Structure formats: C-alpha cells, structure tokens
Amino acid sequence: MSSPAFEEIDWALAGATVHRDASTPGAPETIGIRDGRVVFVGPDAEFRARFGAAVPTRRLPGAHIYPGFEDAHGHLHSLGQSLEELRLDEAPSLAETLTRIRAGAARLAPGTWLVGGGWDESLWEERRLPTAAELEEASGGRPAILSRRDHHAVWVSTSALVTAGLEKMGTDPEGGRIVRDEAGRPSGVLIDRAMDVVWRALPQPTPDVVRRRVLRALKACVAAGITTVHDMGVDALTLAALRGIDREHSLPIRVHAALRDDPALWDVELARGPQIPAGAGRLAVRAVKLFADGALGSRGASLFDDYADDPGNRGLPLLSGAELVERLTRATRAGFQCCVHAIGDRANREVLDAFEALGRGPDGLELVRLRPRIEHAQVLAAEDVPRFAVAGVIASMQPVHAAADQRWAEDRLGHDRARHAYAWSSLHKARARLCFGSDFPVESLDPRDGLVAARTRAPLGGDAGASWFPEQQVDAATAVAAYTSGAAYAAFAESERGRIADGMWADLTLWDRDLASESDALRDARVLATIVAGRIEHAAQPLPLG
DSSP states (O other), X not given: OXXXXXXXXXXXXXXXXXXXXXXXXXXXXXXXXXXXXXXXXXXXXXXXXXXXXXXXXXXXXXXXXXXOEEEEEEOHHHHHHHTTSXXXXXXXXXXXXXXXXXXXXXXXXXXXXXXXXXXXXXXXXXXXXXXXXXXXXXXXXXXXXXXXXXXXXXXXXXXXXXHHTGGGOOSOOTTEEEEEOTTSOEEEEEEEGGGHHHHHHSOXXXXXXXXXXXXXXXXXXXXXXXXXXXXXXXXHHHHHHHHHHHHTTOOSSEEEEEEOSOHHHHHHHHHHOOBOOOTTOOEEEEEEEEESSOOTTTTOSOOSSOXXXXXXXXXXXXXXXXXXXXXXXXXXXXXXXEEEEEOSHHHHHHXXXXXXXXXXXXXXXXXXXXXXXXXXXXXXXXXXXXXXXHHTOEXXXXXXXXXXXXXXXXXXXXXXXXXTXXXXXXXXXXXXXXXXXXXXXXXXXXXXXXXXXXXXXXXXXXXXXXXXXXXXXXXXXXXXXXXXHHHHHHTTXXXXXXXXXXXXXXXXXXXXXXXXXXXXXXXXXXXXXXXXXXXXXXXXXXXXXX
16 A cells, blocks of 8 residues: 655644734644745644654744744844944943943054944933043044944044044034034034044945944844844945845845935935845845934934923934925835834924825825835824824834833923823824834844833833833734734735745744743743744754654
C-alpha cells in the first residue's frame, strides 16, 4: 500500500499560543511556513494530517507568537551613530554632563570633533541651557557638537562656532534660532535649522562608516523583536547603504524608507519613482519626510499660544501654507507617501489644512491612495482630532514620548493644553488610523516601553499606577494593533503582513508571555525570536527541532 502524498512545506512552529491578530484571543496552534509565507495556521493534528509528521518542527511550549512588530518611526543611521558616540542620556546635572564630556574627549585624538548627544537641561539640577564656553573647556578646546535628546537642538563649543562662522552671525536663519547671551552673542545652543550651519562644517562620514552604523542599528532592532522599521528621513548616504545591504540579501528586517527633505535627493528619487520590494527584497522607498515644526522639549514646536514657561515664544514653524501644499503636491504626483512631522497644535492644524487642500485639488484621489501621515501628532486642539479620520490622515505616534516627556510637558504647555497632548485614545475613538513607533534613538526602541506607555500613561520606568491623564490610555489589543496591523497599513502592506494568516509573510515576533499581561509583568517580557519571511533572524536561544 503506497504512502499518502503530502504537500511540500519548509518548516513549522508548534506548541505555542498563536495570536493571529491583535483582536483575536490566542490559541494553541501550529504555523506552517513555505517560501517565507504562512501556508497553514490551525490545530496540530490537522497540520500533521495535511503535511505529514516528517516536517521539521520547532516546538515552543509556553511561547506566544504575534504578527511581527513594526516600529513605524525610527532613524537607523542615527541609532547606529548613537551607539558609537558619547552619550549624555539621563545625566542629572550639568556638572555630571561635563564630567562625561571630559572623559569622552580624553579618548579622542587632538583636533578630532567630539560628537554625541542625549543631554536634556530639563533634567539637570541647574535647570538652564549650557554654554559654548563650558563645552570648550570640557572638550579640551576642540570643536564639539552634542545633540539634545530630541535632536532638534545642539550644544556646540566655541571652536565649533568659529569653524562654522556662527560667532559673527547676527540674525537667525529662517526656521531656526540661535540662543544668545545678554550681549547678543551666540551662547552655544542652536535650535532646528540653525543647527544646519554646524552640521555642514562637521566632517561627513564615509560610506563604509554609514554602512557599519546602519548594520549595527539593524542588529539592535531585530534583537528587540522588530521585523520592520519605517526609517524616517533617510539621506543619500543612508539610502545607498540600505540599497547595498538589500542587494546582498543581508537586511535582517524590512525597511520602509522615507526620504529626507533634501532638494538634490528628491530630484533623483522622485524622478526614479517609488521602489517597491519584489521577491527577496526587503527595502521599500516610497515615502518622503517633511518638517512642519520643531520639538516640544526645545520649545520649537509651533503653538497657537505662548509656551507656559517661555512667554512670547510660540515655537518655530518650519513649513506651512502654500509652500507645504506645493511640496506635498510634488511628492504625491511622483507617487510618494507624505509623512509630515508636526508636534505643536498650530503645526498639526496647518498640516491637516494642507492635506485637506490637496485632497480637494486634482491630486486628491492620489493623496488618499498614498496614505498621508502626520508624524508625532503630539499636541492637538480638540476640534482637530476628528479631522484625521475624515481626511484619511494616519496618526503615526510614539507612546514612549509621553512616558519620557511628562516630566516637563506641563511646564511647556500648562495643564489644559497637556490634556490634549499625546492623545492616542482620543484619536482611536475618533476612528483615526494609528500606527506606533519609538522615534529611536530619541527614545528606547524597545516595544515593551511603548506598549506599557500606551496602556498605562505611566512615567518611563516608574510606577505603572501613576497614570498621566489616564483617559488617554488604550487597551492591550489597540496597542498591539498599532504596532502590527496599523503599522503594516501605514506602509501599504496590510495584505502582506500585520496578521498571521494563510498567504501572509511569515513575519513573527515570539514572546515569552501574553502581551495582555499586567504592565509590571509586561516590562519583564522577553523576545524569544524574531522571524522575517520565514527566516529566524534572531533567537535568544536556539529554537529546538522536535
């Protein structure tokens, strides 16, 4: 008697609880994978009857398998760079910051630029901005540039000011601010587009250095359980590195790249048209990144009313009105998705106005099809919340920002405006599409931090019961969906990933527990493995065949 013929299959995962999507309760099921895609999800007995008992199977009792987690807003090259440079994160004082700078500078060759970041004066005992003279002394008289934690301000040494020619600049550049001393001289802190003058003076990294940093960042992402990153604002060197790595089939995760707002880069890439991955390719280049304003921490976010702790300052509008519509129109006509950074309430309204104006024009249908996004959407006027769903604008948000920023956000905004900040629950209830990310390296890329922040509104690393405006909490299913199916939709991939189902890519994140666990337990969750297109790209321990 002949043996029954079974369908071909590459391998399977069994013995785990499978969460097919964020809204479906998990159940013990087997996942069959062929050519990188899911070809079966269901009971193990049915799997063996259909495919036979000889299929290579990794049995994972106690594991929980979710659709692959996506970080919908990160910066790969900046992450890799931050892992190599001087870090000043969470320093409690200016004195401690200067001590770290002296130690970092001592390791450098004479004349070498000191580059790093992570400082935040709102956390310092001194509660003031630092000066160029202080950095000049601590860095040993070398040119130095240190990014504020939000990447919308830099602290530069006197040598860097002189090298860049800023010490004689009497007026602020458009869209930027030079913080000045009582005599009107640059004091050492530059905000938003004022930073560009010094960045241009900094020796640029070689392609090999950029590639090394990108690879290091990719390794960190896959170890955190991330299967896709939406890389927001790639420059020409980063894009070349990503393309080279993808051609070699060495990308461990998928990348949805949004082009930096650089005229030369746009000229080349918009003429080339959107790049959509085929076959084994994992890189998509089909979006652009624009800035409507700066950041809240450095008081560059564009507000309707004055900053509560800086009367007379309403932030820095960077792109609005007809200029914004023109830029959106150009990208849309080239077939590119538009992702616009907007943090302040005024900036968010101006971006919504621009999207709506474009939607009423001849490019309107194309705009909707290309899924416009507002990145951050941090401070909103209550009447603007429903406009996201009406205009079809995706709210791309980073819950971990609220966990970190609540230490000072009410100082900037006052209590009433802060109630409408980081308002993902209000947007969700208004039927806006949400996708979640981290904005790494500004914040932790760890999805656990984002999940806890979305569900609890607790301070980063603090008491989960100390909720900041708890009415903006969302449940576990909503938070997981924003990291999976919501992020996949925001990258045009909802028919390919974001769920575990027949025909979908086998992009999976394996956790050691149910992500609906209490938040304290969730903080201790571990990523067991990260699988992309059926390939195990990371495993905390080898997944045994059984």
